[in-house]
Amino acid sequence: MTEPALKTAMLADAALAKSSQLLTSSALANTAAAAPNSGTPTLTIVEPKAGASFAIDPTPAMPKIDCRAQIVGIAPDPTPTTAFDWLIDINEPLKRGTCPSAGVLCGHAESAVGVLGGRWRPSLVKFCGGATRIRVTTTVGGVRLEAETQVMILGENPHRSQIHPMLGGVTTDIARIACRESGMTQFENGFPKLGPGGDTGIMQLCDPAATCDQRWNWRANVQAGIALFNQDKQAALKHLNQHKIDGRWPNNKGMKNDQVLQREAIKRYNAGVNKAYWTWDETKQMWMAKPPGDYTDLVLAASCP
Known part of the structure; x- marks a missing residue:
C-alpha cells in the first residue's frame, strides 16, 4: 500500500509533467503558425x-x-x-x-x-x-x-452615323471623299487601315504624314482630312482665278463655277498640287479637263449612307 505522502508527490509530478507537455505543444504550435514559409518566392x-x-x-x-x-x-x-x-x-x-x-x-x-x-x-x-x-x-x-x-x-471602327456629322452629312464632297478613300473605315483587323502606299485611316492621310493620334483616334483623322480639303479648295480657287472671264471660269465641259471649283478641289485631295483637274488652254481661252479626272468622277459617285 502506497503511503499518502508518496502518492501526493507522484500525483504532483504527473500534473507537472502534463502541464509542461501542454505548454511545450502550445508554444510549438504558435511558433509554427508565426514562422514564414522558407520557400523561394x-x-x-x-x-x-x-x-x-x-x-x-x-x-x-x-x-x-x-x-x-x-x-x-x-x-x-x-x-x-x-x-x-x-x-x-x-x-x-x-x-x-x-x-x-x-x-x-x-x-x-x-x-x-x-x-x-x-x-x-x-x-x-x-x-x-x-x-x-x-x-x-x-x-x-x-x-x-x-x-x-x-x-x-x-x-474599333465607329459607326458611320458617328462620322457623318463631322463631315457635314452624307452627300458633302468631303463625305464622298471619305467614302471613296476608305469606305469610312479607320481600322482593319484592329490596326489603322492602310492604303497601298501607307495612306492611313478614314481620310487615307498620306502627305502630310498622319500622326500617331491621327492613326489611332478616328476623330483626329477626320479633322485632319477636313483641314487638308479646305486647303485644297483654297489652292484650287487660287489656281482657277489665274484665268477668269466675266466672272466665270470658261471650260470645255460647260460647267458652272461651283462645279469647276468642286472638281479641282477633289482632284487635288488625291493628286496634290502638281496634278490639277483643269489646265488653261491659251488658244481656246478656256479651262480644259486634263487629265480626265477619273478619281474625281469616282468620288462624286461614292455614297456611304
Missing part, C-alpha cells in the same frame, strides 16, 4: 491574362487595363505591403510604303514606381495601339523578382 502577373485584347472604343477612348501582380511561394503573403515598379510599353508595327505616313513609328510607354499592394492601372492618355508589353518588378528579402506579359490594344 516568385512573382506573377495575375491580370491581365497573357494574349488578352483591349479595345480603343468608337468614342474614341483608350481602354482601362487593370494590372495585378502576386507574390507566391512565401507565407504570409507579402503582396499587400510590398512596393512594385510597373511598365507598360505599346508599339504599332511599322509598315513600309511610299507615303510619308508609312514612315511614322508609333509607340507609348508609361511607368510607375513604388506602387503599393500589387495593383496598377496605367493612365494611357495618348492614343496608341499594337503589341503591348506589361512588366512588373519588386524586391523581397533582398531578392529581385520580375514578371512580364503580352497583350494587344486594337481599334
Whole structure:
C-alpha cells in the first residue's frame, strides 16, 4: 500500500509533467503558425491574362487595363505591403510604303514606381495601339523578382452615323471623299487601315504624314482630312482665278463655277498640287479637263449612307 505522502508527490509530478507537455505543444504550435514559409518566392502577373485584347472604343477612348501582380511561394503573403515598379510599353508595327505616313513609328510607354499592394492601372492618355508589353518588378528579402506579359490594344471602327456629322452629312464632297478613300473605315483587323502606299485611316492621310493620334483616334483623322480639303479648295480657287472671264471660269465641259471649283478641289485631295483637274488652254481661252479626272468622277459617285 502506497503511503499518502508518496502518492501526493507522484500525483504532483504527473500534473507537472502534463502541464509542461501542454505548454511545450502550445508554444510549438504558435511558433509554427508565426514562422514564414522558407520557400523561394516568385512573382506573377495575375491580370491581365497573357494574349488578352483591349479595345480603343468608337468614342474614341483608350481602354482601362487593370494590372495585378502576386507574390507566391512565401507565407504570409507579402503582396499587400510590398512596393512594385510597373511598365507598360505599346508599339504599332511599322509598315513600309511610299507615303510619308508609312514612315511614322508609333509607340507609348508609361511607368510607375513604388506602387503599393500589387495593383496598377496605367493612365494611357495618348492614343496608341499594337503589341503591348506589361512588366512588373519588386524586391523581397533582398531578392529581385520580375514578371512580364503580352497583350494587344486594337481599334474599333465607329459607326458611320458617328462620322457623318463631322463631315457635314452624307452627300458633302468631303463625305464622298471619305467614302471613296476608305469606305469610312479607320481600322482593319484592329490596326489603322492602310492604303497601298501607307495612306492611313478614314481620310487615307498620306502627305502630310498622319500622326500617331491621327492613326489611332478616328476623330483626329477626320479633322485632319477636313483641314487638308479646305486647303485644297483654297489652292484650287487660287489656281482657277489665274484665268477668269466675266466672272466665270470658261471650260470645255460647260460647267458652272461651283462645279469647276468642286472638281479641282477633289482632284487635288488625291493628286496634290502638281496634278490639277483643269489646265488653261491659251488658244481656246478656256479651262480644259486634263487629265480626265477619273478619281474625281469616282468620288462624286461614292455614297456611304
